[in-house]
Amino acid sequence: MYEGVLTKMQTEFTSPINYFLVFEKDFIHMNQLLDKNIKISFVKYECLNCHLDKEIYRQGFCKTCFYEVPQAADWILKPELSKAHLDEEDRDLAFEKKMQLQPHIVYLALSSDVKVGVTRKSQVPTRWIDQGANQAIEVVEVPNRYLAGITEVALKEHMTDKTNWRKMLTNEVLDANLIAEKDRLDDFLPEEVKEYYLENNQKLYDLNYPVLEYPQKVKSLNLKKTPEYEGILKGIKGQYLIFEDQTVFNVRSYEGFVVRIEIN
Structure with missing residues (x-):
């Protein structure tokens, strides 16, 4: 027990x-x-x-x-609201600088449909495991959370940013080519992010669950x-x-x- x-x-x-x-x-x-x-x-x-x-x-x-701790601030779920790169405090500037001013990955993951998401580079591949993704690929690597956030906002105009948890759990996963999906997104990136596009990256992460x-x-x-x-x-x-x-x-x-x- x-x-x-x-x-x-x-x-x-x-x-x-x-x-x-x-x-x-x-x-x-x-x-x-x-x-x-x-x-x-x-x-x-x-x-x-x-x-x-x-x-x-x-x-x-x-x-x-x-409503008080920095771990639950709005920028956690909406990275485009990050302000530490401007030296502006939300709830705790020291915490926000530590979390926001580090490399972030914008990725595609396949857990039900193809979805776009954001995670700190240090959380690869943990973030994808937590979402139940069967596959994932990195699209851009940027130096802060804000740039990752505005990239996600731009890309979710062209695909979902949500996981259908019911389909994920019943293993109803779309048959999709993540490398091809990644390649078509280059034109949709914000101008200030284009230089961070991982053009030659074709590494697929495959995840197998117990x-x-x-x-x-x-x-x-x-x-x-x-x-x-x-x-x-x-x-x-x-x-x-x-x-x-x-x-x-x-x-x-x-x-x-x-x-x-x-x-x-």
């Missing part, structure tokens, strides 16, 4: 990908739990910032912390409505646990929830 506050699963880029659920004093190698019966019980909340037992609002934070059986349909486990759930683990993809009865559990959506996990 294990107990701790949920944070997103840590991963190793192997084939298949290794997943670890990390608690303060322990961890679980989730791949070893495939085909085993797991019981998940909600215990209480623990905000990832103030660590108080306050209802989680978003991204693992209570409502107060969500899934024994994909569901036909998916139903999401909501820990607030169902504080206890028990099922046989059949796979892990993205940040989802996939169970035999078609239930899926998005670990990342429940960051800040303290759970008890029993393995039979």
